[in-house]
Amino acid sequence: MCGIHGVVSTVAIPSISSELRNALSNRGPDHFGQADRELLISNGDSVIHLNFTSTVLALRGDHVARQPLESPTTGSVLCWNGEAWRIDGQPISRKNDGELILAKLDATGAPSAEPRESQILNTLRSIDGPVAFLYYDAQIRCLYFGRDRLGRRSLLINQAEDGNSISFSSVADVPVTGWEEVQADGIYSLNLESRLATPQGLKLDTRITKHEWLPSGRDHMVSSIGSFNMALPPEEHKLDFDSASVEMLRHRLSESLKLRVLNIPEPPSTLSDSDVRVAILFSGGLDSTVLARLAHDLVPTSQGIDLINVAFENPRQVAVDKTVRRAQPSLQATDVYEACPDRVTGRKAFPQLRSTCPDRHWRFIAVNVPYEEAISHKSRVVSLMYPHNTEMDLSIAFALYFAARGIGHSYTHKCDWEPTPPIITSPARVLLSGLGADELFGGYSRHEVAFKTGGYPRLVEELKLDISRIGQRNLGRDDRIMAHWGKEVRFPYLDEELVRFAISSPVWEKCDFQNQFHPAVIDPAKRILRLLADRLGLEAIAREKKRAIQFGSRTAKMGSRTGKVRGTTTIA
Missing domain, CATH: 3.40.50.620 (HUPs)
Incomplete structure (x- = not known):
């Protein structure tokens, strides 16, 4: 179990609030870590800032796997929250699953007739277990994120109204509004090379692509x-x-x-x-x-x-x-x-x-x-x-x-x-x-x-x-x-x-x-x-x-004297 947080922005990213840091650390009390990346775009006059934060509750392997996990060869970054119980159908028990996943994602860079994105997606699709993740692939400058097929781990998303940034977190940075659950119906990606032309100039393209967990067409799936x-x-x-x-x-x-x-x-x-x-x-x-x-x-x-x-x-x-x-x-x-x-x-x-x-x-x-x-x-x-x-x-x-x-x-x-x-x-x-x-x-x-x-x-x-x-x-x-x-x-x-x-x-x-x-x-x-x-x-x-x-447990309608409040009623 971990707390993960990430921001992609065209402007400098401030430090996370003390309240959010505490909330993430409560989830993962064994380690707190951060990683930053800057991407030069076009002719070098545009920069995308990326900030990743992870906290760790160490339950897998024989050591604390310090996150965010960073590839020493490619510079890619993985924020991993959850448990991969199987990869390609093979159980994982004694090793740290996050480190294994990053190694497999790195290995997808080997020469192959298959496009790199397909290799990344197939690696993520091969995982059984309750997971949420942020994976920045430095080779193709793309951010992948998602939750497992059954949605057993938390991941929220917040897109700024001005289109200049997009944030992800295990837990909301309250009282900031606009957070939504990432749907558990696929793997999502954000192409950081893509730009949108606006009256103010080129801006970050925050259009998100959904990749299905499995190809459609199977009956009664x-x-x-x-x-x-x-x-x-x-x-x-x-x-x-x-x-x-x-x-x-x-x-x-x-x-x-x-x-x-x-x-x-x-x-x-x-x-x-x-x-x-x-x-x-x-x-x-x-x-x-x-x-x-x-x-x-x-x-x-x-x-x-x-x-x-x-x-x-x-x-x-x-x-x-x-x-x-x-x-x-x-x-x-x-x-x-x-x-x-x-x-x-x-x-x-x-x-x-x-x-x-x-x-x-x-x-x-x-x-x-x-x-x-x-x-x-x-x-x-x-x-x-x-x-x-x-x-x-x-x-x-x-x-x-x-x-x-x-x-x-x-x-x-x-x-x-x-x-x-x-x-x-x-x-x-x-x-x-x-x-x-x-x-x-x-x-x-x-x-x-x-x-x-x-x-x-x-x-x-x-x-x-x-x-x-x-x-x-x-x-x-x-x-x-x-x-x-x-x-x-x-x-x-x-x-x-x-x-x-x-x-x-x-x-x-x-x-x-x-x-x-x-x-x-x-x-x-x-x-x-x-x-x-x-x-x-x-x-x-x-x-x-x-x-x-x-x-x-008798928590139902504790605040109601009559018990006539509907379960769908918004909290006062």
């Missing part, structure tokens, strides 16, 4: 990853414990986790008495608990795993609870945090993990956020999630922000819920998120509605639509929120190979809304994942209901 299986089921079909797809999912998900939980360096200067390098955003629901269970099979038992569970004091819910107790005086008062749905499911799931994996040092970290504390951080959260600006954005951002901070009461025993456990800060710099499972395996209520209104044809179309728009969702926002704490969030369900497996599988091997499967009622939604959970010894988790994070 989604997210530039693979073709969606549109097949409809035969009359007789079932998804149960004997289905081969369940074991295939276990294999794919384990392979995804291997890349994301192994070879993580120990956090520097940790004050913790435990070796904890991985934490899980843990609601106690199906998606996160399966990740925890499979991570246990891979992470050395000498390392602990933290389970971060967040709950909020929502004044609106507190008022509702008081009203209920007034109407029913016999009801006992409940702890505002312990009553949160995600806390309830988290408490249930924790003992199951401990009993299933007794040789693992698990810590359940209960993050309790008072209303006043949440509001005191609101301005920072709003600036981090910018340019997103709705009530729903804020609800989700609050939950992710405090979860990533990782400060909470630490529990280590399955039944011993002490009234005053110690407060700790999780030292883990890698966070695992279960996001993506609902889109891949049919976990949303709208998928069941689609089946009821249009059968399997309508369900197939709805699943295809959901997966195709993952890159248009809010993962850039989530990246900005959580990276603020010097943490990197990783999405095992959104591994490209796992996504290819999911979209190539027929719908009836992922969810089954036609055949009600009983053994103590395993729901049809995400049934493949529920069957896997049961196989892993998580029987109760396999039967848990889905709940959105803003409702499970």
